[in-house]
Amino acid sequence: MKILLVDDEEDIRKVARLSLVGVGKFDVMMCSGAADALTAAGESQFDLILMDMMMPGMDGLEGLRRMREADITTPVVFMTAKVQKKEVEGYLAAGALGVIEKPFNPMTLPDEIRGILKR
Amino acid sequence: MTTVLLINDDDDIAQLVRSLLQARGMTVLDAHDESTVEKQLREFPADVVVIDSDIRSATSLHLINVVRSLTKVPIVLLTEASLALRCLPSLDLPLVFSKPIDVNDFAERIMALVPTEEAEVLSDLTAQLADLRKVFADALPSKLDTLSEAVSAAQMDPAHIEVAHMLAHRLHGSAGSYGFEAVGHAAAGLEDLLADVFENRQLASQNAFWESVRSALQDTRMSANRAPELEAIAPGVLIGRTRAILVVDDDPDFLRLVKANSRALMIDVVTAQTPQEALQYARTRPFVAALLDVHLGPNTNAFELAKEIRRTPQNESLRIAFVSGDGAMQTRVSAIEAGASKFLEKTTLNDSFATTMEAFLKSSADDRGRVIVVEDDADTREMYMFILEQAGYSVSGLECADVLVETLEEKGADLLLLDVNLPRLSGVDVCRALRMSERWGLLPILIVTSLADARLRVNAYRAGASDVMSKPVLPEELVARADAQMERARLLRDRADKDGLSGLMSRRALLENFQRVLGRCKRELEPLALVFLDIDRFKMVNDTRGHLAGDRVIARLGELMRQRYRVEDLRGRWGGEEFALVFPGQEREFATHAAENLLREFSRIPFYSDDGTEFYVTFTAGISGYPDDGESLEALFRCADDRLYAGKRSGRNRIMGAGSLTEVSEIWDAEEGL
Numbered sequence: 001m002k003i004l005l006v007d008d009e010e011d012i013r014k015v016a017r018l019s020l021v022g023v024g025k026f027d028v029m030m031c032s033g034a035a036d037a038l039t040a041a042g043e044s045q046f047d048l049i050l051m052d053m054m055m056p057g058m059d060g061l062e063g064l065r066r067m068r069e070a071d072i073t074t075p076v077v078f079m080t081a082k083v084q085k086k087e088v089e090g091y092l093a094a095g096a097l098g099v100i101e102k103p104f105n106p107m108t109l110p111d112e113i114r115g116i117l118k119r
Numbered sequence: 120m121t122t123v124l125l126i127n128d129d130d131d132i133a134q135l136v137r138s139l140l141q142a143r144g145m146t147v148l149d150a151h152d153e154s155t156v157e158k159q160l161r162e163f164p165a166d167v168v169v170i171d172s173d174i175r176s177a178t179s180l181h182l183i184n185v186v187r188s189l190t191k192v193p194i195v196l197l198t199e200a201s202l203a204l205r206c207l208p209s210l211d212l213p214l215v216f217s218k219p220i221d222v223n224d225f226a227e228r229i230m231a232l233v234p235t236e237e238a239e240v241l242s243d244l245t246a247q248l249a250d251l252r253k254v255f256a257d258a259l260p261s262k263l264d265t266l267s268e269a270v271s272a273a274q275m276d277p278a279h280i281e282v283a284h285m286l287a288h289r290l291h292g293s294a295g296s297y298g299f300e301a302v303g304h305a306a307a308g309l310e311d312l313l314a315d316v317f318e319n320r321q322l323a324s325q326n327a328f329w330e331s332v333r334s335a336l337q338d339t340r341m342s343a344n345r346a347p348e349l350e351a352i353a354p355g356v357l358i359g360r361t362r363a364i365l366v367v368d369d370d371p372d373f374l375r376l377v378k379a380n381s382r383a384l385m386i387d388v389v390t391a392q393t394p395q396e397a398l399q400y401a402r403t404r405p406f407v408a409a410l411l412d413v414h415l416g417p418n419t420n421a422f423e424l425a426k427e428i429r430r431t432p433q434n435e436s437l438r439i440a441f442v443s444g445d446g447a448m449q450t451r452v453s454a455i456e457a458g459a460s461k462f463l464e465k466t467t468l469n470d471s472f473a474t475t476m477e478a479f480l481k482s483s484a485d486d487r488g489r490v491i492v493v494e495d496d497a498d499t500r501e502m503y504m505f506i507l508e509q510a511g512y513s514v515s516g517l518e519c520a521d522v523l524v525e526t527l528e529e530k531g532a533d534l535l536l537l538d539v540n541l542p543r544l545s546g547v548d549v550c551r552a553l554r555m556s557e558r559w560g561l562l563p564i565l566i567v568t569s570l571a572d573a574r575l576r577v578n579a580y581r582a583g584a585s586d587v588m589s590k591p592v593l594p595e596e597l598v599a600r601a602d603a604q605m606e607r608a609r610l611l612r613d614r615a616d617k618d619g620l621s622g623l624m625s626r627r628a629l630l631e632n633f634q635r636v637l638g639r640c641k642r643e644l645e646p647l648a649l650v651f652l653d654i655d656r657f658k659m660v661n662d663t664r665g666h667l668a669g670d671r672v673i674a675r676l677g678e679l680m681r682q683r684y685r686v687e688d689l690r691g692r693w694g695g696e697e698f699a700l701v702f703p704g705q706e707r708e709f710a711t712h713a714a715e716n717l718l719r720e721f722s723r724i725p726f727y728s729d730d731g732t733e734f735y736v737t738f739t740a741g742i743s744g745y746p747d748d749g750e751s752l753e754a755l756f757r758c759a760d761d762r763l764y765a766g767k768r769s770g771r772n773r774i775m776g777a778g779s780l781t782e783v784s785e786i787w788d789a790e791e792g793l
Contacts, residue, residue: 011293015251022247054288081291081307084402101403103295103303106248107595 002027002044003113006037006051006063007079015106016050016079024110034063041072048113050100053080053091061094068095077116079104121145121233124165126156126182132171132197139226153185160189166233171197183212193232231569231590255297259343262290266309270336277316277323284313290339301342304389304400309335311399331392334371338390341378363387363404364476367397367424368412368442377410377472394424398431405433408479410463410472413443413450422457426682429458436486436686438479452712455702456683484513486686488533488605491526492516493549494567495542503536503597510598512605518542520549527559534604537584539568539575547575547582554583561611563604567592618692620670621677629691629699633752636689636703640745648710650700651759652740655771657696660736665729672726672736679721684713698738699756707744711776714740718774737772739763747777 003026007013013030020026029044031037034051035058041049049067053060064076075097080087083101091099098116100109123140127133128151137147148163150156159165168186170179179196186194195214214228269283287310295303312332315322322328366377366388374390389406391397394415400406409428415421425439440461441454454462460479463471490512494500497518504514515530517523519542527535535553537546544552546566553559566579569590579587586600616628624632640647654660654672661669673696680690680700689701702710722737741762743749748758762775 009289009293011255011289012296015248015255015293015296018247018251052292056285079292081288081403102292103297103300106296 001047002029004028004037004040004046004049004051004074005030006032006034006049006055006060008032008052008055012052012079012102016104016109019104019106019109020050020113023107024113026110034058034060034066037063038066038070038072041067041074042070046074048097048117049074049076050113051076051078053078053082061091064094064096075117077113121167121230122148122163122165123229124148124150124156124159124163124168125171126150126168126186127171127197128152136169136197136225140229143226143230153182156182156185157189160186164190165192167193167195167229169195169197169229195229195232227569252297255293256299259294259299259302262286263340263343266290266339267336270332273313273323274329274332277320280313280316280323284310284317287313299343301387301389302339304404305335305339305342307399307403308391308396309339311396363389363406364479365389365391365397365400365406365409365428366411367391367394367409367415367421369393369416369419370412373412394419394427397424398427401428401431401434406437407483408438408440408476409434410440410442410476413441413454422453425457425459429682438483438686440475440479452709452716455685455688455705455709456713456716458683458685460685460687481513484508484511487511487513488609489513489515489531490534490536490601491523491530491532492536493518493520493523493541493546494536494538495519495540496538499538503592506594506597507536507601510601512601520544520546523549524553524559527562532562533608534601535562535564536601537564537566539566539579547579547584550579550584551582561608563608565600565604618677620673621692621698622674622681623677623698624689624691626691626693629689629693629701630752632689633699633701636687636701637745637752637755640703641750645704646706647745647755648702648705648707649743649745649755649759650702650710650714650740651693651743651756651763652698652700652714652738653763653767654696655737655739655767657736660734663728664726664732664734668726668728668734675724675726676721676738679717679724683717707742707747707777710742710744711774714742714774718772722772739766739771739773739775741766741775742777744777 003020005013005016005020005028007016007030010032013032017028017030020028029040029046031040033055037049037051051060051063058066060076060078060080067074067076076095077098077100078091078096079100079102080091081102083099088099098119100112100116104112121144123145125133125136125147127136127149133149137149140147148159148165150159160168168190170182170186179198183194183196193214194212196212197220198215214232266283266286269279269286272279273283287306290306291303291310293303294300294306309332312328312335316328364387366374368374368377368390369392371392374392378388378390389400391400397409397411401409409425411421411425413421415424421441425441428434429437429439438460439458440463441457441459442463443450451462461475463475490507492500492503492507492514494503494516495518500516500518504516507514512534515526517526520537521543537549539546541549550564550566553562553564563585564583565586565588566584567588567590568575568579576587585604588596588600616625617623618625623629637647639645654676657669657672660672673692676698677692680698684690684700684702687703689699689703691699693699700710700714702713718738718740722735724735725733726736727733741759741764743755743758743762745755749755766773766775
């Protein structure tokens with residue numbers, strides 16, 4: 001399974017990559033911004049895009065919107081610290097497949113992702 | 120696949136060992152002398168080397184040196200007992216066996232020596248993760264400095280607030296993922312404060328605002344200083360569920376005092392100065408308890424705040440304590456309705472804080488579940504206990520099963536962790552024996568084996584084990600399996616103990632718990648009060664408003680009763696439209712006040728009939744109390760029931776206390792509307 005990991009912060013990319021590759025046995029490609037992610041997702045096929053919500057420049061929601069405009073239908077899961085009901089409903093309404101709360105536990109992150117994919 | 124190099128010239132023993140190890144999926148290579156040892160090890164790297172000392176061409180000591188010069192893998196020596204004693208201390212070998220060997224023991228311990236692939240990958244991962252965390256921890260001070268500078272710059276020029284906000288946001292997201300949870304939470308507080316400026320630009324010019332920003336920054340720094348200490352206690356353990364306490368007070372000095380106190384007690388405290396802050400924390404994480412100042416400033420009702428905190432999904436059953444100097448009845452009633460288990464006075468807080476918080480932590484661990492660990496090896500037992508305690512369970516340990524039944528009866532248990540190899544009785548036999556008793560037939564039992572042997576697993580399951588896991592035990596796996604067993608047991612219990620419509624206790628569960636609580640009140644010479652209530656004219660509601668509307672009335676009253684009162688107060692649906700409420704430690708007068716408040720609140724809730732018309736509902740309640748109205752459960756129910764029916768006869772919509780008729784006059788007379 002191929003995952004595109006999008007986060008502007010290096011610390012998060014490092015720990016999430018270790019978790020996704022090491023614990024989850026996923027193939028992982030990384031981008032540091034939604035604009036790069038748009039290009040990457042256009043060029044190659046992923047099974048899932050795991051994207052930070054709050055990023056400078058283009059945020060996660062905007063990134064998702066542009067992907068859908070560009071006919072990129074890969075499922076998107078947001079990572080965010082803002083997980084109040086109203087916000088989560090907003091993400092889902094925008095077309096996200098699910099939301100993962102930050103901070104995450106690197107030992108269980110892949111299970112969370114599998115859980116979302118199974119729903 | 121594990122490869123074993125067997126250095127041996129006694130074919131009989133070689134045959135035996137080879138078949139033992141091969142049966143367990145290992146590849147066994149042979150070598151007979153120094154030169155073949157060298158050849159084999161160069162061509163086929165082994166995971167373990169087994170040396171039999173009866174080798175004529177070279178002494179075992181020399182062979183050990185040869186192997187050591189070629190590889191770092193563990194060496195197992197098979198030797199005569201006399202030789203074993205002589206060379207053991209100087210050789211520094213992980214395993215020495217004296218002949219004749221116990222074949223199963225031998226195979227098992229060789230297996231234990233070689234990490235299985237999965238365990239290897241995971242321990243490797245844990246190590247990599249630890250490295251990453253170390254790098255993060257090293258960079259943390261400079262990150263905090265950058266954050267401080269950004270905050271200072273923002274105070275000088277509000278244009279820089281966005282930068283400071285972004286830095287706090289990043290720290291919020293990353294620190295927790297690296298195990299620095301407290302830093303993450305503190306940074307979240309700072310992030311939220313700074314975000315307030317985006318809504319209200321005025322804030323940036325207020326000194327008070329920057330003071331709270333500074334204090335949030337200080338919190339972040341302090342939690343960063345504390346993190347390494349926690350690390351030292353739990354190296355590599357990532358599963359520690361935090362057992363944090365939320366403290367809400369508008370007085371920053373008091374919060375500092377509590378923080379200082381809590382550090383000494385090793386309790387994780389999260390402080391909030393405003394209700395917004397408190398709710399923000401409560402929405403994002405579970406707490407064991409909340410401590411709230413009754414007087415939170417002119418525009419804040421601490422009782423309402425407590426109720427709101429309890430309404431957040433992760434904090435439905437948290438303990439609540441209020442701090443106040445005011446002990447008036449109405450305050451106490453409001454406090455208990457809002458869920459307060461404890462009232463503290465600010466002046467004596469230093470002593471009572473510690474005991475109260477410790478009691479809260481203890482009872483919360485009991486709520487999560489009690490685990491008994493039976494394992495004869497002290498180090499292993501303590502490791503299991505530590506891991507499970509970190510996961511929030513209440514744990515006790517035994518070194519053998521001799522007094523297990525007595526311990527179960529005395530302390531109770533929700534999960535039993537049994538090692539297979541126990542002195543005298545094996546874990547499998549213990550399990551079988553427990554399954555034969557009626558009382559412990561359904562207790563979740565988790566058996567730990569060191570043999571990755573399918574037959575032993577089958578035996579364990581046959582004996583009635585709920586789950587079997589093999590050594591080496593990974594902390595995450597132990598907790599995950601314990602959680603799964605507990606959750607299953609809890610679901611089963613809930614299905615039996617919970618009334619589906621109201622979400623309150625079923626009649627049977629209420630009776631059982633009432634009996635237990637009454638017994639405790641008798642022993643501790645404490646009073647107890649019972650409220651027995653019946654919804655007025657419920658049959659008419661069902662007939663004229665529709666059965667679905669009737670169901671909604673029951674469900675709403677259940678919800679109201681669930682959201683009010685302390686964790687230890689019992690709330691149950693007696694049947695039909697009858698409900699019962701039990702307040703341990705309280706007098707009848709208190710229960711009367713509480714029931715009046717409940718009636719007032721309930722009677723103001725608008726309901727809608729199936730065709731959409733609005734209507735209101737009331738109830739009538741009778742109060743009784745131990746010891747004044749009787750000593751037995753039956754006497755208390757009979758007395759409350761008599762008063763309830765006196766109330767129905769005298770016009771309904773009222774609370775009947777001890778002898779005197781109490782009527783809530785200002786409430787809506789719902790029966791007119793029916």
